[in-house]
Amino acid sequence: MKTFSALLLCLAVAALSSAFVISPPHMWTKLILTHHWPRTFCSMEHCHPNLTYWTLHGLWPDKGIDCNSSWHFNASEIEDLLPEMKKSWPDLLNPTSSGFWKYEWHKHGTCAAKAESLNSQHKYFSKALELYHKVDLNSILTKFDIIPSETYYKLSQIEGVIENFYGVTPKIQCAHPSKNADVQTLGQIEICFNTDFTLLDCEKQYTGHRDKPMAVNKVTGFNVCDQDTPVYYPPPYTN
Numbered sequence: 001m002k003t004f005s006a007l008l009l010c011l012a013v014a015a016l017s018s019a020f021v022i023s024p025p026h027m028w029t030k031l032i033l034t035h036h037w038p039r040t041f042c043s044m045e046h047c048h049p050n051l052t053y054w055t056l057h058g059l060w061p062d063k064g065i066d067c068n069s070s071w072h073f074n075a076s077e078i079e080d081l082l083p084e085m086k087k088s089w090p091d092l093l094n095p096t097s098s099g100f101w102k103y104e105w106h107k108h109g110t111c112a113a114k115a116e117s118l119n120s121q122h123k124y125f126s127k128a129l130e131l132y133h134k135v136d137l138n139s140i141l142t143k144f145d146i147i148p149s150e151t152y153y154k155l156s157q158i159e160g161v162i163e164n165f166y167g168v169t170p171k172i173q174c175a176h177p178s179k180n181a182d183v184q185t186l187g188q189i190e191i192c193f194n195t196d197f198t199l200l201d202c203e204k205q206y207t208g209h210r211d212k213p214m215a216v217n218k219v220t221g222f223n224v225c226d227q228d229t230p231v232y233y234p235p236p237y238t239n
């Protein structure tokens with residue numbers, strides 16, 4: 001009887017540890033490169049950017065938030081990246097502050113850092129910039145005639161360009177994407193990656209449930225754009 005219990009225990013331990021090997025419970029499996037359109041962001045947050053290109057919002061693992069509160073953001077570690085960070089990953093609310101990067105590092109970077117490929121602030125921020133430039137969303141949209149305009153797009157036009165070019169589905173988010181609205185405003189575009197930084201389909205949430213009210217992302221006020229509502233891609237402010 002004793003031996004039998006011991007055997008069961010061994011089996012349980014073995015099963016548990018092999019489960020860990022196959023799928024570490026806290027490890028992320030997807031990275032989400034999030035771009036936002038400054039004009040739309042600022043219409044919600046009351047800033048006045050004069051930027052005419054999509055900027056980085058973040059590089060987010062699909063699992064984990066605030067994974068290591070004792071790993072403090074240290075701008076000196078990414079000193080060489082700062083000029084590029086200011087251009088491509090600006091804090092739209094406060095352009096002279098590093099607060100946005102600190103926030104993103106604590107919330108998402110410390111979780112991304114569970115992978116060896118991203119286990120330092122320099123690796124994390126430089127990889128985000130590298131992917132942003134590789135994806136080059138600004139050029140691709142322009143090249144295929146998705147340009148800010150006072151006339152509206154169909155969501156499928158924007159989605160189609162991205163899917164055809166990259167071969168993966170993006171997640172496209174709008175401000176006020178309600179089913180009965182006359183128009184929704186393009187705000188955020190996510191492109192997803194595998195752990196080896198190859199492109200991957202983003203999951204589109206809420207499709208198939210379009211008649212139900214959509215949960216609103218409290219942080220940004222963006223949600224997945226509605227398929228049937230015209231999309232406004234607002235031209236940047238010009239000074």
Ligand SMILES: *[C@@H]1O[C@H](CO)[C@@H](O)[C@H](O)[C@H]1NC(C)=O
Pocket residue numbers: 050239
């Ligand atoms: C945007 O505004 C900043 C600060 O006001 C200024 O330094 C910069 O030259 C402006 N850029 C453009 C393209 O107007």
Ligand SMILES: *[C@@H]1O[C@H](CO)[C@@H](O)[C@H](O)[C@H]1NC(C)=O
Pocket residue numbers: 068070071072
């Ligand atoms: C959290 O970050 C600190 C500082 O880099 C590090 O020493 C520590 O090992 C990290 N903890 C975990 C659980 O990763």
Ligand SMILES: *[C@@H]1O[C@H](CO)[C@@H](O)[C@H](O)[C@H]1NC(C)=O
Pocket residue numbers: 074075076077
């Ligand atoms: C920040 O990083 C720099 C460069 O790596 C290092 O010399 C400094 O000690 C760090 N500061 C803190 C508070 O950890």
